[in-house]
Amino acid sequence: MTGIERIAAERQRQLDEEHWTDEHDDFHTNESMAKAAAAYAIHGTIKPALRDRDGRFDGREIFPWGLEWWKPGHQRPKEVTIEDRIRNLEKAGALCAAEIDRLTRKET
Numbered sequence: 001m002t003g004i005e006r007i008a009a010e011r012q013r014q015l016d017e018e019h020w021t022d023e024h025d026d027f028h029t030n031e032s033m034a035k036a037a038a039a040y041a042i043h044g045t046i047k048p049a050l051r052d053r054d055g056r057f058d059g060r061e062i063f064p065w066g067l068e069w070w071k072p073g074h075q076r077p078k079e080v081t082i083e084d085r086i087r088n089l090e091k092a093g094a095l096c097a098a099e100i101d102r103l104t105r106k107e108t
Contacts, residue, residue, distance in 0.1 A: 003089075003093070004093075006086070006089075006090045006093075007089075007090055007093030007094055007097065008094075008097075009090070010090040010091055010093065010094040011093075011094035011097050011098065013094075014094055014098070020098070022101070022102075022105065025098050025099075025101065025102045026102055026105065026106075028099075028102065030064075031099070032064040032065065033095045033096075033098050033099040033102065034095070034096065034099045035062060035063070035064040036063060036064055036065065036069075036095050037091075037092040037093070037095035037096045037099065038059075038062060038092070039059035039060070039061075039062045039063040039064075039070075040059060040072060040088040040089070040091045040092040040095065041059075041088065041089060041092035042057050042059055043057065043058065043059030043060075043072045043077060043080065043088050044056050044057065044059075044072070044073075044074070044077045044078075044080030044084065044085060044088070045057050045085075056077035056078055056080070057077060058077045059072060059077075059088075071091075072084065072087075072088050072091075073085070073086075073087040073088050
């Protein structure tokens with residue numbers, strides 16, 4: 001499966017299983033979906049300016065919602081696997097798509 005297919009599948013999962021709707025997404029006017037996407041995208045990466053004690057970035061630092069919604073592939077940045085990184089990037093891409101859709105609806 002390609003990256004774009006993985007992102008599309010995750011976005012569809014969010015719609016079908018989490019029951020997120022356009023109306024729900026439109027509520028997030030503070031760019032929080034983009035911030036959540038950024039948190040997932042960089043969780044577990046080496047980020048010199050923002051190192052935790054393990055030397056890897058912990059996306060919780062910028063995650064905009066309550067920690068009950070924080071669901072990266074692995075909680076501890078030091079233990080993030082390639083599979084975790086891929087899953088986190090799927091979530092990040094789907095959240096970016098939701099934010100793009102929200103902004104597009106706002107524009108019209």
